Amino acid sequence: MKGARVPLRGVFVSQAIGQTLQRLGGDVVFGLMGSGNLEVTNAIVAAGGRFISARHETGAVCMADGYARVSGRLGVASVHQGPGLTNAITGLTEAAKSRTPLILLAADTPAVQLRSNFKIDQVALVESVGAVAERVYGPATVVADVTRAVRTAVVERRAVVLMFALDVQAAEVELTDPVPWPELPPVRPSSVQAVADLLTRADRPAIIGGRGAVLSGAGPALRRLGELSGAVLATSAVANGLFADDPFAVGISGGFATPVGQKLLGDADVIVAFGASLNHWTTRHGALVAGATLVQVDRDAEAIGAHRAVDFGLVGDARETAEALIAALTARRDDIDLGESRRSVALAAEIAGGAWRDVPYEPSRDWLDPRDLSIALDAMLPVERTVVVDSGAFMGYPSMYLRVPDAHGFVFPQAFQCVGLALGNALGAAAARPDRLTVCAVGDGGLLMALPDLETLGRVKPDMLVVVYDDAAYGAEVHHFRPMGIDVESAQFPPTDFAALAEAAGCRGVTARTVEDLEAVREWVASDRDRPLVLDAKVDPDICAEWLEEAFRGH
Secondary structure: OOOOOOOOOOOEEEHHHHHHHHHOOEEEEEOOOOOOHHHHHHHHOOOOOEEEOOOOOHHHHHHHHHHHHHOOOOOEEEEEOOOHHHHHHHHHHHHHHOOEEEEEEEEEOOOOOOOOOOOHHHHHHHHHHHEEEEEEOOOOHHHHHHHHHHHHHHHOEEEEEEEEEEHHOOOOOOOOOOOOOOOOOOOOOOOOHHHHHHHOOOOOOOEEOOOHHHHHHHHHHHHHHHHHHHHEEEEEEEOOOOOOOOOOOOEOOOOOHHHHHHHHHOOOOEEEOOOOOHHHHHHOOOOOOOOOOEEEEEOOHHOOOOOOOOOEEOOHHHHHHHHHHHHHHHHHHHHHHHHOOOOOHHHHHHHHHHOOHHHHOOOOOOOOOOOHHHHHHHHOOOOOOEEEOOOOOOOOHHHHHHHOOHHEEEEOOOOOOOOOOHHHHHHHHHHHHOOOEEEEEEEEHHHHOHHHHHHHHHHHOOOOEEEEEEEEOOOHHHHHHHOOOOOHHHHEEEOOOHHHHHHOOOOOEEOOOHHHHHHHHHHHOOOOOOOOOEEEEOOOOOOOOOOHHHHHOOO
């Protein structure tokens, strides 16, 4: 590279960081370039990696987060020191709370530069949001430092910030091979006999799979366990799609649950949760699990009973525990009368006919109803899709009405409940699965918060549909406070022309006020889709979803 510095021997530490990270699986990196992280990022690309430039640091971290969730690989983002890191903190917080395996590369000021404009206590900042702070200490430890950070991210499923001061980067080092860490077997439960006894005796068992079940690949084992025990299947919101197309799967448990799902889960006498936290969202503040003997399986002991008291806890990997239970039930099949189990042809028909699209409602007369919008989109979009849902008053509609092919086809960045993260997550998801159409569902407030990366969308041009559920308001606040007689004018806004903004950014923009206007989406789907489509759907601002009313109990 013209004008580049050339080390006298070996490589610079900055190059060693990038090359080592790339060798350890960090070969796709999202970020913003600054003087502090340019050389490290260039080293990843020079080693065969790929760099995707964002327009805001939180967007970059969200891209790495979405990429990791969909691909199952390490997510990597790269930012400048000081303000580059502070700009990234919101996205980092979401990744940390979601336990996404992610490395955020962040430059740092040299210790001697006490008056640098960029100087802040980066370690304290990182740790305050639940991420792990790691550092490259010097030339002698650079490979070990990078390896330790990646191991923590991958093995412990943590968001790790790897910092490197400018003076350390400039040192020279003889590059060595990273030492691989040993492959750790998944945690196996000590005994499953008590839970096997419960499932044997249960008349109306249910299984809830959470993100831990997705990460451990427990889906097939849980389906088989459901067959043996006669259990109906459900997921937490983040694990949506884990049991896609199973005739005895009732969908998402909690606020997004269908009436049929609520009834079947509410009637269960034994519920076994695998890798699900059982928080108030998943349990409808406890109402869905109140009548059941509750079992929680998690590989982390501290997670068991953290949100809700349980009757039995099993420390173990979701797949390992499910397989152990399958073996235990198979050994006692004579004791299980599947003919009397909850599963039947009639039950399968009840579940199939109870999807949200089949539940009647009174449609809006003067606006585009968000339910009409979601049902129409579900019918016209390819089945092979990745659905990414932002936070906001609208978020139940895409989660409840848009089907997904599997658990990796659904990205739900809600651990921090922050509006505006989905576009970044969607860009990362699209990079991970370019073979699938990515559908990014956002509110008007969320897209305006992520507006810098609308340019990234137009520049990178992934195969993506952005659906703006545009009620020209912060809808949750409107629906929460207006019934109390509180003035909500400050949470309502004049209309925004998102179609025009999309066209300016290099995307195609369409405005829809009726279901008939959605024909433009059908035409785009059938075209060569040479640029992303942003659909500005002017939805009814006065509809308050039932799930949102339920959620207000948590505020």
